[in-house]
Amino acid sequence: MKNGSIVLQVFRGEDSAGQEVRFEVPAVEGMVVLDAIHYIQANHANDLACRWNCKAAKCGSCSAEINGQPRLMCKTRVDEYPDQEIHVWPMRTFPLIKDLVTDVSWNYEVNKQIPGFTPRPNEPVPYRMLPEDTERVYEYRKCIECFLCQDVCHVLRNHDDKSLYYGPRYMVRIAGLELHPLDTERRTGLLHGKAGVGMCNITKCCQEVCPEHIKITDNAIIPLKERTTTDVYDPVAWIGRKLRPRRDELAAGQPTGALGTVRAPQRFAVKDVIRLKSGDRPMARVGTVLPDGRLEIWVLKMKGTQQHWKGPKTIDASDVINNYGPLDHAH
C-alpha cells in the first residue's frame, strides 16, 4: 500500500487468451479485494466481468485466485498483502468466459447425477429427528458452493477430462445426504463408480481453502471412502478390514498457493488395490510396477465368497479408474 493506494493486477481476457492489467485503487480502511474490483468497474473498466452477490461470504459467488490462493474476494482484505501488488485471477480449473468469470456449469451437471434426499415413503410428517443426529449433518450443509475446493482439487485441475471424479464439493453433498438421519438411499455404488471417491488422494488442499471451514477430506471424503469400501467388499471376505487410500507424499507436501505448478501423477506401489476400466470393471492388486510405468496385476474373481486372484496380467496405468492404496490388515 503506497501513498494511500493499492495496485491490483487483474486478469482480463476472453476464452483462453488474456493478460494481467494494472489498476491503481485508493485504499480504504478494511477494504476487501471485491471493493477494489468494484472501484475498478465503476471508475476504470465498466465492462470488467466478475461474479458477486452478497458481499458477506454467504453466497459463494466471488471466487477467484488471489496471489495464487483460491479465495472469496469479499472475504479477502487488501491489508493482508502489505506493500504487495495483488494479483487477481479467475479460477483456473474451469473454462474462462471473461476476465474473472469462468464457466462452472459442469458442477451443476454433476450435481444432477446425485440422487437427492429420499425419506421412507411413509415417514410421518412433521419429522422427528434428535439433535445429536442432526448436528453431525450441519457441517456438510454449511457449503456455499463457491467451488474453491473444486478449483484446487488436483484430480479436477490436472485432468482436462473431469469424468473421473465429482470433486470435493459433491463428496460434501453426498456425505450430507448419506448422514441425513431420515435418508434411505444408498449412494456408495455411485461413489465407487462414476463419482470416483477413490480418485481422491487425500492431499487435503480442498479443506484448506474452504471458506466455511468444512473439513472436507477428514469429515466427508475419508468417511465416504470407508463407507464405500465396506459396502463394496462386505459381501465377500473383507469384513472388518479397512482400505486406507495411499497418501501421495509429493502432492501432500505441496503448498496450496503454488497451484498448477506441480502435477500430482497417479502413482502405484506393490499391493495397491485398484479398479480397472476395462471389462466389467474388476478389482485387482498391483504385483509389480514395470519400469515403463505399466503394471503387472492380479485380477480378483469371486467364486461364492472365495477370492481368486488371476494373473499376472500386464496393463497400462491409464486402464486404472481408482487406486485405493494398500490393504491395511491392522483393521
Place this chain on the structure above:
Amino acid sequence: MTETYETRTTDVLVIGAGGAGLRAAIEAAAAGARVAIVCKSLLGKAHTVMAEGGIAAALGNVDPDDNWQVHFQDTMRGGQLINNWRMAQLHAQESPDRVYELETYGAIFDRTPDGRILQRAFGAHTYRRLCHVGDRTGLEMIRSLQDRVVQLGIEVHMEVTLTRLLKDGERVVGAVGYNRIDGRFVAFRSKAVILATGGWGRIFKVTSNSWEGTGDGVAIGFDAGAEVLDPEMVQFHPTGMVWPPGVRGILVTEAVRGEGGYLKNSEGQRFMLEYDPKKKELSSRDVVARSIYKEVQAGRGTQHGGAFLDVTHLGAEKVKTKLPSMYEQFLRLADVDITKEPMEVAPTIHYAMGGLRVEAETGATTLPGLYAAGEVAAGLHGANRLGGNSLSDLLVFGRRAGAAAGAYQREVALGSIDERQVAEEQQLLLLPFSVDGKENPYLLQQQLQQAMQEDAGLARDEKGLKRCLNTILELRQRAARVRVPGSRRYNPGWHTARDLRFMLTIAEAIVRAAIERRESRGAHWRLDYLEKDSALGRVNFIAYSDRGSVKLRQRPVEPMPAELAKLFEEPASKAPAPPEARRIPA
C-alpha cells in the same frame, strides 16, 4: 429492425430463483406444467441465501400457546394495519405446513431435545416462533429448494436477465431479455409468468442487499401496466455493520438480539429499555431502527455513528454455536471478536414491503397471466415487516402463485409474441453502445443511491423528498445518455445501464408515495408529520404507469371480517409476558 434472438417455449415462466421462485416452480411443476426458471445469477446464489435469523411459523413447539391467530395479530400490528388481512391470515395459517414440507425436501432445522423443530424469539413476535438453523437459515432453505428443483428435473436458465414482459393484448405471454454470458437476446414464450425477483434495496447506498436487488420485477411489471402497492414502505434493518467502510450495510442478524444481545449507546445504557420497556431489544424493526437513529442524533452514538450490540454476556460457547457466521463475519471483516467486544451497528436498508399488488389467494397481479410472489409482491407486511415473516412469505405465496399459474396455464393457449415489442426492447438495450453520450452507469447509480439514502431514507420530510424527486428526474434524463465500453459478452457496465432504469422508475414511485403519505407509520417516518393520521391509516398508495410516467392514487384498505377484527379488541392483560421472561433453557 429485430436482431435474431432465441425463443424458448414453456407453460410457466418463473423469473427469479430465490425462495419464492423455486417454491413456485415446484408447485407449478406439480400441477403438471412445463416450467422454466430464469435467474440473473447462478442457481443457489439468490438473496434468500442471506437470510439468517429464521422462518416464522406458529408451530408452538417451544411455546405451546402459539397459534395462527397470534401470528396473524403480530403481523397485522407490525404492519400498522395497512396490510392485506387475507394475506396475513393465509400466511399465518399455512406457514407451519410449509416449514414441515421443507423438511421433506431435505432441510434440517435446529431441534428441541425431543426432536421437534426448535424456535427462537424475534422482534415483535409474541412467542418464540422462528424455526432456524444457527444463523444460516436462508442457505438451508435455498439449498433444499434447489435440490428439490434438480430432483424434479425443472429447467433452469442461469445468468439470464429478462427486461421486458411481452403482452398479447392485456395478457402477459412471455418476456424478453439477454443472456449475461454472451449478451445474446432471448425470449420466453409462456402461458403464464411468475415474477419472483425480490426487492430493490440497491436503490439505497447503505443496504444489506446484493447487486441483484434492483427491483427488476416490480419495474417490468409496472412498465407492463401492473399496479405497485405501498412503494413508500422501505424497511431499515436496525442492525447493519458500520465499520470498516467496506462492510457498511452488511446485515447483522436479528437473531443476535433474539438470542439475548443488548443494544447500548456510547454511555453504556441499554436505551431500548426507554424506547420500548416491554419488548426492549425485540421491539419491531422500525422502532429499533429509529431508536438507534435518535441515540446517534442525541450525540450518544458510537465513533462511526451507530450503536453497540453486545453479546459478550452470553458466553463464548453459546455465541459460537448459535451465531457462528456472525462470529466469523466480525472476526474476519472487522477484526472484532464478538465474544469479547461489542459490535458496532447502524440501520441498513433491508426489505421492500411495497411491490406489485396481488390477489391474496393466487398471487395474481392486475394483469392476466402475470403472478408475483415474495418480496416483489406487496400486501402481507403493510407498513413494517416482522423478522422471519419474509421466509414464510416466500414459501406460502410461492406455492400459491405456482399452483394458480399451474391451473391457469391449463385453461389458456400460448399467446403470440409481438415482434415490435421485442424490437423496442432490443433498441433500448443496445442504446448504451451507440448513444452520443458520456454518462457512466455506475456513477449515476451511485448518485441515485446517495440521494435516496439522504432524502428518502429512515427520516423523511417534504423538503428532502422533493429534492430527491428532482434528482431522480434529472438522473432519468441522464440515464438516456449512458454509454458503456466493451462488447456484450459478460459486461456488467452494460447490465447496470438497464438496471439503472428499473431503479429510477421505482425510486420515483417510492418518493412520490412518500411525499403523499403525510404521516408517520411503520417504516415511513416523516419528521414533518410525526403522528399517525387515521384517515391515511385506511388507505394504501398505488403507483401505476401512465404512458411511461409514474402516477399515484389511493386505494382503501380492505376491512377485516368481524371475526378477525375481534382479535384486535381483546384486553391487553391477556397479552403474554415479554420474551425475556421465557428464555429457552440452555
